[in-house]
Amino acid sequence: MKRTIVRDREVVKANFFSNNFELELFGQNQPTCLQKAYLHMIIEYGILRRNPSLKxxxxxxxxxxxxxxxxxxxxxxxxxxxxxxxxxxxxxERIINWD
Structure with missing residues (x-):
């Protein structure tokens, strides 16, 4: 586990393996819906819904x-x-609305 700066924001990251699968927990003092990690997941989900063959x-x-x-x-x-x-x-692509 470590504290670091990512894109000018302090974050806490914990990386570990479970059943040979790498996991990362990521936290920052910002509402979840504004965190880039959350936005990436929403965008990736939207992309896969539009084009399931990319999975x-x-x-x-x-x-x-x-x-x-x-x-x-x-x-x-x-x-x-x-x-x-x-x-x-x-x-x-209007997968997220960023006003």
Missing amino acids: GKVIELKKQGYKTEPAFCELLGIKGDPYEGLVQYGIK
Whole structure:
């Protein structure tokens, strides 16, 4: 477990394995609905609802060592920072409303 700064915000992260599956707990002093990690999950869910065939491709990239957000960006052709790029994609595609 460690405290660190991510995108100019203090966060607490805990990484561990359970049944050979890597997990990460992530917390910050910000409402959940505004946290980038939450937004990424909502966007990824929206993308998969629109294009279910991407699920298997994301899983294959993850088996190759990709993290989830970079895997989605690879498949969608999103360049640059995958974490910010995925949020911008979600806004552009109206998966999330960011006013």
